[in-house]
Amino acid sequence: MKILVIQEADWTDVGIHDSHQIFERLNESGHQIRVIDHEFRWRKNLDRKGLISPRREKTVARVVSGAEISVITPGFVRISFLDYFTTLISHRFEISRQIKIFSPDIIIGLGIFNSSFASKKAKKKGIPFVYYILDELHKLVPNRQLSPIARIVESGTMRRADQLIVTSVALRDYASSMGAEMTSIEFVPHGYAGHEPSIERRRKIRTELGLNERDIVLFFMGWLYDFSGLLELVEEILATEREDLKLLIVGKGDIENKLMDLANGPARGKLLLQGWKPFEEIFDFLNAADICVMPFQNIDLMKNSVPIKIIEYLASGKPVISTPLNGIIKEFGTDGGILYAEKSSEFIERVLYIDNNDLYDKYGEKAVKSVENREWGQITSRFASILERIVMKEKEDSK
Numbered sequence: 001m002k003i004l005v006i007q008e009a010d011w012t013d014v015g016i017h018d019s020h021q022i023f024e025r026l027n028e029s030g031h032q033i034r035v036i037d038h039e040f041r042w043r044k045n046l047d048r049k050g051l052i053s054p055r056r057e058k059t060v061a062r063v064v065s066g067a068e069i070s071v072i073t074p075g076f077v078r079i080s081f082l083d084y085f086t087t088l089i090s091h092r093f094e095i096s097r098q099i100k101i102f103s104p105d106i107i108i109g110l111g112i113f114n115s116s117f118a119s120k121k122a123k124k125k126g127i128p129f130v131y132y133i134l135d136e137l138h139k140l141v142p143n144r145q146l147s148p149i150a151r152i153v154e155s156g157t158m159r160r161a162d163q164l165i166v167t168s169v170a171l172r173d174y175a176s177s178m179g180a181e182m183t184s185i186e187f188v189p190h191g192y193a194g195h196e197p198s199i200e201r202r203r204k205i206r207t208e209l210g211l212n213e214r215d216i217v218l219f220f221m222g223w224l225y226d227f228s229g230l231l232e233l234v235e236e237i238l239a240t241e242r243e244d245l246k247l248l249i250v251g252k253g254d255i256e257n258k259l260m261d262l263a264n265g266p267a268r269g270k271l272l273l274q275g276w277k278p279f280e281e282i283f284d285f286l287n288a289a290d291i292c293v294m295p296f297q298n299i300d301l302m303k304n305s306v307p308i309k310i311i312e313y314l315a316s317g318k319p320v321i322s323t324p325l326n327g328i329i330k331e332f333g334t335d336g337g338i339l340y341a342e343k344s345s346e347f348i349e350r351v352l353y354i355d356n357n358d359l360y361d362k363y364g365e366k367a368v369k370s371v372e373n374r375e376w377g378q379i380t381s382r383f384a385s386i387l388e389r390i391v392m393k394e395k396e397d398s399k
Helices: 018-028 082-102 113-125 144-160 169-177 199-208 230-240 256-263 279-288 309-315 326-332 344-356 360-370 376-397
Strands: 002-006 032-036 056-060 069-073 106-109 129-133 163-166 185-187 216-221 245-250 271-273 291-294 320-322 338-340
Touching: 002 018, 002 082, 002 113, 018 032, 018 069, 018 376, 032 082, 082 113, 106 113, 106 376, 113 129, 113 144, 129 144, 129 169, 129 376, 163 169, 163 376, 169 185, 169 326, 199 279, 216 230, 216 279, 216 309, 216 344, 230 245, 230 256, 230 344, 245 279, 256 271, 279 309, 291 309, 291 344, 309 320, 309 360, 320 344, 326 338, 338 344, 338 360, 344 360
Parallel strands: 002 032, 002 106, 032 069, 106 129, 129 163, 163 185, 216 245, 216 291, 245 271, 291 320, 320 338
Antiparallel strands: 056 069
């Protein structure tokens, strides 16, 4: 298949998502993939200079060695508000251009405004369009004034799509509430990479980090949002005055500088920041930890979220402590290896409960069981079969 993917985020300057895992594996198995993306964090990208961001094209592989994903970033004007309008224009042009020269068998949309145009264009050209729902998209629009408009556009694209694919039970309910027909929604959950733990690597990493086996190491990976709850968790760790309690973070983002100030000051030796790491290296740090944490603030933006990191946490066979987000509870219930904590102080209580009662194996076994049959190879096969069915149906209908 020739697959054209449309999104409004940067393909390379974000954490690894379902799209990277699935499309690189599809490419590895012989499918041609082209991605149209957008430099949406241009305000924070100090390496990019100039009023005009020119069109760029590159070949990318982030998780699968040998994958060749062609990523096209249309140009736009780097001025607030003008960036939206110029991006809409350049994306409309690029989508039309790729439909003409690439002749995709199917188009997959992950964004809002460019996906709306792509879905309309696809219908005119007789190309099946799939809306791949990873988040409640309109809530992620940086300009809150545009959020109501984004919601209307998103809802229209859902109703227009030949197929919707959602990554969680909560997002299936969300799509339905936005007007999508339940019969058009397929549930394809987040997966995990399936890295084997190594005692030798665990010891090596802990030694390099100055940790001993008596230390209780909490682990967080991913983008450091200001609502991640990490600053509050660090303060709570400091309040315990326990020298054996450490927090290991692999990632970058909005609160990176604040965390660095803490790591170089009052949390020295207790907060271990590793920055952004290549995908394959992250698992050594995960393996070196004891308990995985996801202390996000329970805000409306996160309500129905099931962050992809929690699947890797569970698959690692380590206990997981998370804020009781609605999406996670719908997905895994209350007896699946996840302990829930509303406040930072409750996170510490759960950690000490696990350690004092030596419940690492008990919750680790539950965690692994809760993500059975979710290895990325299995998820990709499931995803591919949906696309092949849709493409085949379109060909039969056009005869």
